[in-house]
Amino acid sequence: MNEITRRTALYGIGTTAAAAALAGCVEDGDLDPGTGNGGDENGGDGNDDDLGGDVTAVETEVHQVGRALSGPAWRHDDRVGTGLLITEPGDASWIYDEADEETVAFLEATDFEESVIAYVESVGPTTCDSLIEFAELGVSDATLVGNAAVASTADDADGDVACGEAVTYSGAMVRVTAASLPERLRLTVTNGWGDSDEISGADGVRDPASLDGFVRPSGEPATVPAALTCPDDEFERHPSIADDVNWGSGGSVGDDEGLELRLVNPAYDGDDADEALRLERGDEFRVEMTNVAAHDIGVGNHGKYTIELYTEEGWTEVRGGDDASRFAYTDELVSTRPGETVEWSFTMTEDGLIEGGPHEDHLRVCPDLEPGRYRFTFWGADDLAVAFDYVG
Known part of the structure; x- marks a missing residue:
């Protein structure tokens, strides 16, 4: 296990495939590979002009x-x-x-x-x-x-x-x-x-405009709370990994683009982003990351994310625990294939932001959730982020 670090060793995925006998060649009577009307044994028209x-x-x-x-x-x-x-x-x-x-x-x-x-x-x-x-x-x-x-x-x-x-x-x-x-x-x-x-090869396999969900609300947050203070002296806050983030679109190591991040509110099916990204206590939501490119994209393990609230001191993680040395993540490369969607599901409660996540056995939210603007940042890729407003 490694302590939280920037990704310095994630490289593009190579490929291995089992050896197989030659098959799938064009046989007599098959469609002409070049024109559909017959051709030479290589599938061309026999004309190099x-x-x-x-x-x-x-x-x-x-x-x-x-x-x-x-x-x-x-x-x-x-x-x-x-x-x-x-x-x-x-x-x-x-x-x-x-x-x-x-x-x-x-x-x-x-x-x-x-x-x-x-x-x-x-x-x-x-x-x-x-x-x-x-x-x-x-x-x-x-x-x-x-x-x-x-x-x-x-x-x-x-x-x-x-x-x-x-x-x-x-x-x-x-x-x-x-x-x-x-x-x-x-x-x-x-x-x-x-x-x-x-x-063209740059088209990818998914149109970002067709993805479910939204990236972030418009305008400034209506509420900006003071700096977060936990009354438990033993509480150590999980660090905020990213400073500048890529809102909704980005890549991974070796890729400038190809990954799209969206927040989906399953209780809302309209097209108003501000309404969809307005959550109340107990609301369920999910974050989806989709590879829209036509090639594999490697990312870090899917537990590499932060959940932060925008306060008077900037973006601050709401989660933490009693032992910061346990905020460790495996340094690995996870392949995300074209069209694949990685999903994180949450409930907007203190426990609901922890359950099913990394280190759930020793993480907790402190202090209790306050109204304001929150963001989810996946730092296992190129610091991809989405945001929403919690109204309590």
Whole structure:
């Protein structure tokens, strides 16, 4: 165990995957990985000439994943799809964790000195919308450009195929081999309803605007109490770790962004942040941290947070105990996968801010909770914070 320290040793997550035999290659009769109309054994069109303008042709090979590996974390009414460009194995550690053996084999068979992989997810209205076709792929200004569209398994089937009406998310990978490998992604994706939009590797898998909850109330707090004083002489206050915080948005070590923090009031379903963030005694609330990026983000253990009240002496932790040497936290790296949400639940009482948290056996709130503005700061990441007003 280590005493509370700033995070000095959290680094990006590498990836390990079990070796697997080569599988998932395009077979005769499969969708053409490049155009959907047949191609050479590498899935390309056999033509290395320029596609026109500054776009250079590439060799391609497609692997249909079938389902969406993100879960899906994104919502079909927010976007037509999502994707990322995998230029080295470490870009896709979460995909290794979620993929089946054939997909892992396809990734393992990729020589990233010669090729990259574009992974695309989209969605359609029927259970047959489980394929994604790629077309007109090429490299322009170090960017992989082209089109991807949802396709139905019924299109190439012999005889009648029953397609149920159900929103269906699908995913596919295309291995791209070129003399000059792309470093970025810009594809036009069309979903099963015929809606199209452009995606890039920077899109992430969640739209921050679609997340539940709010970040902090508007304006200054209505009440600012005096400095907190505990009548128990044995009480030692938990230190406040962060000075400057990132309100609602930030990253972790090696990431400037990708994590979103929100406070959710389950008793309120409106869109007024000030009303949602106004809590009374006994109210339940939760704090949610979501990885909206398209890659894993490493954070410290989930107990690394503070709960503070804004007083005349600044932000002050409301929790403490009889032995400050016990305020210790393991120094570890916890992977947060794309679309994953970490949740902390509380009740706005003295005991309700302690139960289920770190060191609950020897932490307590002192003095009793006072009206004012409170903040939750997760210092296991890049000092992410949300705030709310407690009215007693």
